[in-house]
Amino acid sequence: KNQVEQSPQSLIILEGKNCTLQCNYTVSPFSNLRWYKQDTGRGPVSLTIMTFSENTKSNGRYTATLDADTKQSSLHITASQLSDSASYICVVSDRGSTLGRLYFGRGTQLTVWP
Amino acid sequence: EADIYQTPRYLVIGTGKKITLECSQTMGHDKMYWYQQDPGMELHLIHYSYGVNSTEKGDLSSESTVSRIRTEHFPLTLESARPSHTSQYLCASSEPGDLQGTDTQYFGPGTRLTVL
Numbered sequence: 602k603n604q605v606e607q608s609p610q611s612l613i614i615l616e617g618k619n620c621t622l623q624c625n626y627t628v629s630p631f632s633n634l635r636w637y638k639q640d641t642g643r644g645p646v647s648l649t650i651m652t653f654s655e656n657t658k659s660n661g662r663y664t665a666t667l668d669a670d671t672k673q674s675s676l677h678i679t680a681s682q683l684s685d686s687a688s689y690i691c692v693v694s695d696r697g698s699t700l701g702r703l704y705f706g707r708g709t710q711l712t713v714w715p
Numbered sequence: 716e717a718d719i720y721q722t723p724r725y726l727v728i729g730t731g732k733k734i735t736l737e738c739s740q741t742m743g744h745d746k747m748y749w750y751q752q753d754p755g756m757e758l759h760l761i762h763y764s765y766g767v768n769s770t771e772k773g774d775l776s777s778e779s780t781v782s783r784i785r786t787e788h789f790p791l792t793l794e795s796a797r798p799s800h801t802s803q804y805l806c807a808s809s810e811p812g813d814l815q816g817t818d819t820q821y822f823g824p825g826t827r828l829t830v831l
Contacts, residue, residue, distance in 0.1 A: 650819065
């Protein structure tokens with residue numbers, strides 16, 4: 602069964618600290634993995650997208666890694682800011698159709714305290 | 716900020732009412748999607764469209780219907796709302812990526828629907 606599992610479910614850190622969010626997936630055949638940021642009451646916004654041939658991608662203070670062999674990904678946030686408080690969603694796409702079926706994780710709820 | 720809009724942002728209605736959730740995008744994207752999301756849960760695809768006059772049901776069974784008469788407009792309709800329809804509804808559109816299946820999806824702000 603194709604699944605995307607994220608951990609931790611929630612995380613609280615102090616402003617300025619770093620953190621790492623985890624994503625494990627069983628989606629096959631794998632096409633790509635995306636990380637989205639979703640602010641409360643808003644739609645998700647894309648942070649990164651990685652295909653099977655990429656093992657790291659950065660977007661400002663966000664760095665995503667991908668290990669296609671172990672089917673794991675992480676999102677590292679450096680020097681956190683209050684505005685980083687949001688839900689971070691891992692999304693994996695398969696290669697089974699033109700649409701590119703998307704499998705969503707439940708997200709990690711990050712709270713950054715001053 | 717993506718140019719995709721949803722109205723209303725919040726809606727509280729009584730059981731049995733007919734409602735239409737509006738979604739429009741100004742990016743000229745052919746592909747559009749409707750997702751349903753409950754608090755703390757993953758997004759579930761309920762409808763999608765490849766272009767004008769194209770609509771398909773998604774993975775999650777939904778009593779809603781959609782239409783795509785114009786590229787920029789993808790409304791979702793519930794003929795008779797019930798409390799089980801209470802949820803957040805997110806509309807999205809996508810542009811093709813460099814590789815097949817790597818489309819970037821742009822989401823609207825969502826409509827939070829409460830059916831009493």
